Amino acid sequence: MANNNVFIQLLFLIITSSGFLFHEIIKVGSCQGDHQRGCIDTEKVALLKFKQGLTDPSGRLSSWVGEDCCKWRGVVCNNRSGHVIKLTLRHLDSDGTEGELGGKISPALLHLKYLNYLDLSMNNFGGIPIPEFIGSLEKLRYLNLSGASFGGPIPPQLGNLSSLHYLDLKEYFDESSQDDLHWISGLTSLRHLNLGGVDLSQAAAYWLQAVSKISSLLELHLPTCALADLPPSLPFSSLITSLSVIDLSNNGFNSTIPHWTSIERLRNMGSLCNLKTLILSQNDLNGEITELIDVLSGCNxxxxxxxxxxxxxxxxxLPNSLGKLSNVKSLWLWYNSFVGSIPSTIGNLSYLEELYLSDNPMNGTIPETLGGLSKLVAIELSENPLTGVVTEAHFSNLTSLKEFSNYRVTPRVSLVFNISPEWIPPFKLSLLRIRSCQMGPKFPAWLRNQTELTSVVLSNAGISGTIPEWFWKLDLHLDELDIGSNNLGGRVPNSMKFLPGATVDLEENNFQGPLPLWSSNVTRLNLYDNFFSGPIPQELVKECPC
Structure with missing residues (x-):
């Protein structure tokens, strides 16, 4: 009896500790039983009427035959009831199947009383209006009509979808129509809103107030919406504290970044502390960003x-408080008017993967702390008059680095690279673009282990002598090679390999010997101002577009 009690207790422990697995087994069993019953007849009829209104040149809906509509492509039914709950008919299925649907959307969908998910994105409905009856699918929680070539204004009936969590209507609307946002107040459960590319100029004066009424919202995507007006201060609301994504790019606000009122008050409220993504690019914004960064970095x-x-x-x-954005992965500050140095606190951003600072008049130095960012993949510093000396310390722990660019059109050199020829980089670059920086006088020996390069630019870099034999033997497959405006000499071998559409620039050097004969993949070849000699190869003449 004692052994039996021990066995029962052990069995009970196994069952309770494996409750999730036990539940899944029961769920799979009941699911199989449900599929034997098939779908609801009235819903199958509704789906067939919906299919009749569509054009389907690729035959994506060819599986819509037979008794069990729950087995049809793009149709998902509830395991227990058999009701259709989901239609996934976007242009590209998750399994890679493509097929563009068009035609008309039948109101027969109204008979799918339990439909909570509708995805018709990236199809081509030829400019027809979004059907008003979609606003009567009261159980919808997910609606994606993005890129589906609908025309006309957004029907205000969509505001009746009080259970909707996800709404994506971005792009491909009729450019002649202008939409308001009064209808949006009815979406009281909405978490994700994307109206990118929709002309909301009629709502420019009140869009922020309208959106602020949706307290459940987590993601706000309103890029390229012709909003124009950016309020000078943001309202205090539960929306501001709950948002995780804000994308207001390309709206042409032409103003300063909004004041965030009292920084201390915002910190106490936890305002913006849930924010994971903030995109305000292409808006003609001016002024400084210190206050904004202080607010964003002021969270615990x-x-x-x-x-x-x-x-x-x-x-x-650039404020030192940038270094307090401890979880930032992508920092895009390019094409602005920032000045001075890159703050040394940048080295605190241990998760940083992308740093884009190009096209600013930054005339300071690059901090050595940058070299400690082991997750950094891309560094873009081009078109800045940066000064100082760059050593291997600036790259010491960049083990993930794939792209480095410091390209300046001006011939003036202000930045010097002083890297030991014995140094072995901890990374494998795919892109290296350096122009108008002092790299020489010798060809950089640290490139000898860079076997994954596809783009090499070392132009106007003060390099002289001959290119080492090991470089030609790296077995690179390049789409760009630019070593022009140096003082390089010697012969250029035919062994280089190029990807389709490649460009090559060897101008203003001292190369000698016959012209290099490379693959027809090279579409632009600049050999100006060298000492090449001999006949022009016939293969080169044939490829010349002259």
Whole structure:
């Protein structure tokens, strides 16, 4: 009896500790039983009427035959009831199957009383209006009509979908129509809103107030919406504290970044501390960003992962508080008017993967702390008059680095690379673009282990002598080779390999010997101002577009 009690207790422990597995087994069993019953007849009829209104040149709906509509492509039924709950008919299925649907959307969908998920994105409905009856599918929680070539204004009936969590209507609307946002107040459960590319100029004066009424919202995507007006201060609301994504790019606000009122009050409220993505690029914003960065970095634990303020007219020095954005992965500040140095606190951003600072008049130095960012994949510093000396310390722990670019059109050299020829980089680059920086006088020996390069630019870099034999033997497959405006000499071998559409620039050097004969993949070849000799190869003449 004692042994039996022990066995029973052990069995009970196994069952309770494996409850999830036990539950899944029961669920699979009941699921199989449900499929034997098939779908609801009235819903199958509704789906067939819906199919009749569509054009389907690729035959994506060819599986819509037979008794059990729950087995049809793109149709998902509830395991227990058999009711259709999901239609996934986007242009590209998750399994890679493509097929463009068109035609008309039948109101027969109204007979799918339990439908909570409708995805018709990236199809081509030829400019027809979004059907007003979609606003009567009261159980919808997910609606994606993005890129499906609908025309006309957004029907205000969509505002009746009070259970909707996800709404994506971005792009491909009739450019002649202008939409308001009054209808949006009815979406009281909405978490994700994307109206990218929809002309909301009629709502420019009140869009922020309208959106602020949706307290459940987590993601706000309103890029390229012709909003124009950016309020000078943001309202205090539960929306501001709950949002995790804000994308207001390409709206042409032409103003300063909004004041965030009292920084201390915002910190106490936890405002913006849930924000993971902030995109305000291409908006003609001006002024400094210190206050904004202080607010974003003032949280006990900043969650921000992406900050994109590129293509504006923001200026001043980059604040040291950038280094407190402890979780940021992507920092896009290019095409602005920032000055000075890259702050040394950048080295605190241990999760940083992308750093884009190009096309600013930054005339300071690059801190050595940058070299400690082991997750950094891409560094873009081009078109900045940066000064100082770059050593291997600046790259010491960049084990993930794939792209480095410091390209300046001007011939003036202000930045010097002083790297030991014995140094072995901890990374494997795919892109290296350096122009108008002092790299020489010798060809950089640290490239000898860079076997994954596809783009090499070492132009106007003060390099002289001959290119080492080991470089020609790296077995690279390049789409760009630019070593022009140096003082390089010797012969150029035919062994280089190029990808389709490749460009090669060897101008203003001292190369000698016969012209290199490379693959027809090279579409642009600049050999100007060298000492090549001999006949022009017939293969080169045939490829010449002259």
């Amino acid at each position: 634990s900043s969650r921000l992962e992406t900050l994109d303020l590129g293509f504006n007219d923001l200026g001043g020095f």
